[in-house]
Amino acid sequence: MLPIVQHPAAAKEFVNDPNRSRWHDQALWFVRSKRDKQAASLPEWEYLRETASGIKTHTIANLAHYLQEFERNATARGAVVHWARDADHHNEIVLRILRDHKTKRIVKSKSMLTEECGLNHYLEDNGIDVVDTDLGERIVQLRGETPSHIVLPAIHIKKEEVGDTFHKHLGTDEGASDPKYLAEAARGHLRDKFLAGEIGITGVNFAIAETGGLVVCTNEGNADLGTSLPRVHIACMGIEKLLPRQRDLGVFTRLLARSATGQPITSYTSHFNGPRDENSELHIVLVDNGRSRLRESETFRAAMHCIRCGACMNTCPVYRRSGGHSYRATVPGPIGSVLSPTRDQNSYKSLPYACSLCGSCSDVCPVKIPLHHQLLAWRGELVGKKLLPLSKRLSMRCASYLFRFPALFRLVGKVGRFALRVLPRWATHNRLNVWTIARELPEPPKESFHQWHRRHRNH
Amino acid sequence: MTVALFVPCYIDQLYPDVAIATLELLERLGVDVAYPDGQTCCGQPMANTGCETDTAPVARRLVDLFADFEAVVCPSGSCVSMVRNHYAAYFDPEDAKFQHVTSKTYELCEYLHDVVGVTHLDVKFPHRVSLHQSCHGLRELRLGQSSESMTPRENKVRKLLNLVEGIEWVEPDRPDDCCGFGGTFAVNEADVSAEMGRARIADHCDKGSEVLASADMSCLMHLQGLIRREKNPIQVMHVAQILSGRPLGAA
Amino acid sequence: MMKPTLADTDARQGILDRINTKHVDIPPLPDVDVDRVIQFDEPIDKFVEMLAMVGGQAHQVDSQADVRAQLEEIEVFRTATRIVSLAPESIAGTIDATQIEDPHDLSTVDWTIARGEFMVAENGSIWIDGDTLPHRVLLFIAQYLAIVVPRSQIVSNMHQAYERIENFSARFGVFVSGPSKTADIEQSLVLGAHGCRKLQVLIVGDL
Numbered sequence: 079m080l081p082i083v084q085h086p087a088a089a090k091e092f093v094n095d096p097n098r099s100r101w102h103d104q105a106l107w108f109v110r111s112k113r114d115k116q117a118a119s120l121p122e123w124e125y126l127r128e129t130a131s132g133i134k135t136h137t138i139a140n141l142a143h144y145l146q147e148f149e150r151n152a153t154a155r156g157a158v159v160h161w162a163r164d165a166d167h168h169n170e171i172v173l174r175i176l177r178d179h180k181t182k183r184i185v186k187s188k189s190m191l192t193e194e195c196g197l198n199h200y201l202e203d204n205g206i207d208v209v210d211t212d213l214g215e216r217i218v219q220l221r222g223e224t225p226s227h228i229v230l231p232a233i234h235i236k237k238e239e240v241g242d243t244f245h246k247h248l249g250t251d252e253g254a255s256d257p258k259y260l261a262e263a264a265r266g267h268l269r270d271k272f273l274a275g276e277i278g279i280t281g282v283n284f285a286i287a288e289t290g291g292l293v294v295c296t297n298e299g300n301a302d303l304g305t306s307l308p309r310v311h312i313a314c315m316g317i318e319k320l321l322p323r324q325r326d327l328g329v330f331t332r333l334l335a336r337s338a339t340g341q342p343i344t345s346y347t348s349h350f351n352g353p354r355d356e357n358s359e360l361h362i363v364l365v366d367n368g369r370s371r372l373r374e375s376e377t378f379r380a381a382m383h384c385i386r387c388g389a390c391m392n393t394c395p396v397y398r399r400s401g402g403h404s405y406r407a408t409v410p411g412p413i414g415s416v417l418s419p420t421r422d423q424n425s426y427k428s429l430p431y432a433c434s435l436c437g438s439c440s441d442v443c444p445v446k447i448p449l450h451h452q453l454l455a456w457r458g459e460l461v462g463k464k465l466l467p468l469s470k471r472l473s474m475r476c477a478s479y480l481f482r483f484p485a486l487f488r489l490v491g492k493v494g495r496f497a498l499r500v501l502p503r504w505a506t507h508n509r510l511n512v513w514t515i516a517r518e519l520p521e522p523p524k525e526s527f528h529q530w531h532r533r534h535r536n537h
Numbered sequence: 538m539t540v541a542l543f544v545p546c547y548i549d550q551l552y553p554d555v556a557i558a559t560l561e562l563l564e565r566l567g568v569d570v571a572y573p574d575g576q577t578c579c580g581q582p583m584a585n586t587g588c589e590t591d592t593a594p595v596a597r598r599l600v601d602l603f604a605d606f607e608a609v610v611c612p613s614g615s616c617v618s619m620v621r622n623h624y625a626a627y628f629d630p631e632d633a634k635f636q637h638v639t640s641k642t643y644e645l646c647e648y649l650h651d652v653v654g655v656t657h658l659d660v661k662f663p664h665r666v667s668l669h670q671s672c673h674g675l676r677e678l679r680l681g682q683s684s685e686s687m688t689p690r691e692n693k694v695r696k697l698l699n700l701v702e703g704i705e706w707v708e709p710d711r712p713d714d715c716c717g718f719g720g721t722f723a724v725n726e727a728d729v730s731a732e733m734g735r736a737r738i739a740d741h742c743d744k745g746s747e748v749l750a751s752a753d754m755s756c757l758m759h760l761q762g763l764i765r766r767e768k769n770p771i772q773v774m775h776v777a778q779i780l781s782g783r784p785l786g787a788a
Numbered sequence: 789m790m791k792p793t794l795a796d797t798d799a800r801q802g803i804l805d806r807i808n809t810k811h812v813d814i815p816p817l818p819d820v821d822v823d824r825v826i827q828f829d830e831p832i833d834k835f836v837e838m839l840a841m842v843g844g845q846a847h848q849v850d851s852q853a854d855v856r857a858q859l860e861e862i863e864v865f866r867t868a869t870r871i872v873s874l875a876p877e878s879i880a881g882t883i884d885a886t887q888i889e890d891p892h893d894l895s896t897v898d899w900t901i902a903r904g905e906f907m908v909a910e911n912g913s914i915w916i917d918g919d920t921l922p923h924r925v926l927l928f929i930a931q932y933l934a935i936v937v938p939r940s941q942i943v944s945n946m947h948q949a950y951e952r953i954e955n956f957s958a959r960f961g962v963f964v965s966g967p968s969k970t971a972d973i974e975q976s977l978v979l980g981a982h983g984c985r986k987l988q989v990l991i992v993g994d995l
């Protein structure tokens with residue numbers, strides 16, 4: 079059983095530290111602004127989103143067909159295709175490949191899927207040394223943390239903190255916090271790891287049914303370095319990563335980096351068609367882990383369109399202020415709040431409420447997932463299953479009664495406004511009234527519009 | 538043709554002048570306005586909490602009450618969005634009354650812009666004004682182009698305010714970041730909500746705005762609560778109040 | 789020799805069955821209408837602009853004979869001793885990578901001069917066909933990377949790019965856009981993450 083996440087409590091410390099939340103908000107807003115510029119540079123932006131959404135809808139509907147086509151073509155190119163029903167199964171498959179090759183040193187590039195499956199822990203428990211090679215992931219790994227963002231794993235960490243971590247683990251100068259200096263130190267440190275790596279593990283951005291090929295996008299070049307030295311490459315992917323045809327990449331490579339970081343494309347968009355050569359191996363692990371179940375839901379199926387660009391996080395005003403760890407999930411932010419309860423409704427029931435329903439995520443999403451409508455739909459499901467606290471359900475029941483009986487509504491309103499006017503401030507502005515912790519209550523008018531209307535317009 | 542004025546519950550009880558300004562404005566523009574008795578709420582607080590069974594009777598009441606009018610006008614974007622975009626869950630799609638009300642309910646600015654086609658207003662408001670674009674007005678009703686979207690749209694609220702003489706526009710850095718009200722969100726996630734609101738206020742104040750104007754009073758209720766607590770040098774006003782010629786400080 | 793790991797397909801049928809039991813209507817697969825996407829009148833200019841934006845440097849030379857002189861202007865090239873050239877007709881290298889068996893032995897390479905197939909104007913990227921690389925790692929392990937590409941070979945956008953490589957048969961291919969980079973420390977952009985520190989693109993007139 080997972081512990082129940084109460085987002086407001088989990089976010090409290092972060093949001094109430096202005097040095098943290100305002101700085102974090104600004105950093106992500108900067109990324110979103112870069113995205114806006116790139117999106118605006120293409121007159122066909124909305125057309126691309128529309129097309130991407132159409133391609134994904136088609137693919138997910140016809141998923142069994144494309145998975146088999148992919149398997150066939152990848153196998154023909156010499157890859158070994160494994161099927162994992164869930165996270166544990168995925169981890170077992172990876173471990174078996176490592177054991178078969180008697181390897182202990184793994185270099186891994188960014189993969190949200192392996193985060194979702196908890197691969198690192200599992201392998202470490204089995205005596206295998208896994209090095210995350212993406213700089214941000216390496217930073218969180220050295221600190222014993224998890225990524226707080228799916229594209230910018232260390233966005234919550236300040237450069238001084240990175241300096242401390244590197245001083246401790248990589249021997250950089252004490253107090254050094256210059257990003258250039260620190261990145262250079264990481265380059266040297268990770269070069270050695272790359273050269274010593276026995277197997278490279280990567281995620282997958284897109285898998286092409288028609289060719290059996292894989293596409294991996296990085297800026298650092300770590301996926302490429304990690305797979306072009308060792309003889310064995312393991313690529314782990316959720317079954318939703320498929321695209322029917324290679325030319326569909328034209329749409330997705332144009333959207334992905336622009337949405338993610340405001341770059342026109344990632345530094346490296348690498349196409350892997352089978353293993354490197356006759357003496358190498360490519361293992362592809364197709365992971366379900368709840369995806370085929372998610373596909374059954376009319377309401378939430380579109381969440382499978384997600385290409386993990388992170389734009390919904392960058393734009394989310396709640397995420398920006400509360401930080402990724404407040405979601406206590408591998409994928410935070412709007413898409414995480416949609417996906418997490420599909421895994422465990424009770425544990426993640428507060429996440430669909432960690433949203434002001436502003437709708438910015440739905441407008442920013444390159445594959446047009448109606449994120450805020452899905453979050454609203456989640457609320458209905460949770461209430462239907464009585465997972466919302468009784469006090470909240472009762473207060474809504476009362477409100478509903480009030481609004482069904484206008485005379486009662488007017489009476490309660492009158493009493494309330496009267497009370498607000500005559501009660502001493504301490505009685506209305508106290509910690510029991512959550513509204514007033516940070517805000518004043520409105521100044522109550524003497525009469526409602528209804529009363530005014532009676533007096534001024536003949537009725 | 539007679540148009541029904543729908544005054545949302547919190548405006549009726551807490552901000553009657555917004556409703557009065559709306560009524561006066563419509564009357565001045567020659568619209569025949571009725572205020573049907575017995576109206577309360579659109580049901581949004583329950584719906585946004587996910588309490589669908591508590592929403593349904595409230596939604597049905599509203600539709601019954603307004604079914605006989607040619608149009609319904611409401612000075613609150615999020616309530617209109619509720620009726621237009623979310624009522625389908627509570628009605629038979631063939632229900633004629635529902636069909637009529639859901640398609641003929643307008644947000645005030647939308648009505649003035651699209652239906653009345655206002656081109657002239659004889660009012661002045663010689664102040665530095667900045668616009669707070671409510672999320673539901675922007676992204677659910679598309680009263681303007683949201684900053685994420687690349688589909689060009691004219692901003693109906695701004696266009697109307699441009700008919701007022703003397704407004705000096707002040708632009709915040711972030712044109713449409715959410716203020717953090719979000720209905721019950723404001724209480725559920727009180728810390729995040731307040732922090733979001735403070736950031737909006739600071740953005741508008743820093744640029745020298747005197748008046749934070751919005752077509753949605755619920756956002757303004759939240760922002761005003763923060764402004765009063767923190768004694769920020771800025772006031773809030775509903776767009777209807779400015780369009781109807783109210784002086785500074787009417788809210 | 790190790791035993792090869794066989795595919796684990798125990799879950800295969802279960803996953804496919806679960807998908808097949810839920811029938812979902814399949815809408816048609818949309819195609820991009822090329823008339824609706826951006827094209828540039830001066831694609832080379834756009835390419836140069838975008839390459840600069842992503843942190844690379846473009847050099848336009850009329851002839852292959854000018855490539856060396858152009859690179860010699862760069863200090864770290866003049867002082868480099870370990871150079872692999874995959875475009876020997878433009879410039880000779882000092883190491884013959886085809887004679888090297890283990891890619892790890894390339895870890896001290898200073899420069900790789902690679903051969904680009906074509907440029908993409910909209911994002912400053914260059915397509916490199918894996919068949920031109922004796923070792924894939926050459927692109928990523930060298931401290932500096934230069935790519936020689938014919939001026940005549942350019943497309944405006946990624947849709948045209950994928951049209952061009954519709955039938956590419958190599959085991960590997962990559963769009964390279966600028967040097968390797970990271971912004972993982974407080975969003976400060978640092979060039980030279982794991983791969984090349986800088987990227988020079990030589991756009992050659994007579995190639």
Ligand code: SF4
Nearest residue numbers: 384385387388390443
């Ligand atoms: S939901 Fe959309 S915006 Fe969010 S990460 Fe996925 S693709 Fe990007």
